Amino acid sequence: MTDKNRLPEITDRRTVAKSRLFAIEQIDLVFSNGQKREYERMQGAGRGAVMIVPMLDDDTMLLVKEYCAGSHSYELGFPKGLIDPGETGEEAANRELQEEIGYGAQELIHVHDVAMAPAFFNAQMKIYLAKGLYSSQLEGDEPEPLQVVPWAISDYQSLLTQPDFNEARSIAALMLVRDKELSNDR
Known part of the structure; x- marks a missing residue:
């Protein structure tokens, strides 16, 4: 049974590419139903x-x-x-x-x-x-x-x-x- 309101657990994160403007991070996830996935995302500066x-x-x-x-x-x-x-x-x-x-x-x-x-x-x-x-x-x-x-x-x-x-x-x-x-x- 899955909990649709529970965020996946990040089990690992690492930078896989970086430029002067962007950094791409790979995150390893475990979802509430036990499924594991790797995602990539661009890291933001956080200020908006x-x-x-x-x-x-x-x-x-x-x-x-x-x-x-x-x-x-x-x-x-x-x-x-x-x-x-x-x-x-x-x-x-x-x-x-x-x-x-x-x-x-x-x-x-x-x-x-x-x-x-x-x-x-x-x-x-x-x-x-x-x-x-x-x-x-x-x-x-x-x-x-x-x-x-x-x-x-x-x-x-x-x-x-x-x-x-x-x-x-x-x-x-x-x-x-x-x-x-x-x-x-x-």
């Missing part, structure tokens, strides 16, 4: 990340177009980045806004936390809605200036048809913010 949907006004979102090495393409999405040591999610969100789009936010509303590929990666992303934007620029770590693209949230359906707007996290953020804004209008 943020993604921000900045609203220039009640209908205009600001997106960024930036180079993505994984797909070797320029992709359209929302500002995002890692939470630095000692930062809160809100502080990281406001810093990333200033680095990527040249605005700070008077108001940051936590919308939702999402997991990024939890089967392979222990990483969380906090999604924020940013309002009350004001001009403020910080130097970021991007190798080239990011293209800032305004888009009407009321025209979200045409954004979803854009071939360069396909990152799952950005789509989730768009839909979560759209639903939140619709519920606030009622």
Whole structure:
């Protein structure tokens, strides 16, 4: 008989590959029914990340177009980045806004936390809605200036048809913010 609420026991763990950015760990598991398996997972930094949907006004979102090495393409999405040591999610969100789009936010509303590929990666992303934007620029770590693209949230359906707007996290953020804004209008 198995206990579906009991996590498998980790009997061994070891790093099997490591780069400058990632470490892959193999874990040996024993499940509650006695089954043994080996899993591989990427080790996360543990601090998490943020993604921000900045609203220039009640209908205009600001997106960024930036180079993505994984797909070797320029992709359209929302500002995002890692939470630095000692930062809160809100502080990281406001810093990333200033680095990527040249605005700070008077108001940051936590919308939702999402997991990024939890089967392979222990990483969380906090999604924020940013309002009350004001001009403020910080130097970021991007190798080239990011293209800032305004888009009407009321025209979200045409954004979803854009071939360069396909990152799952950005789509989730768009839909979560759209639903939140619709519920606030009622």
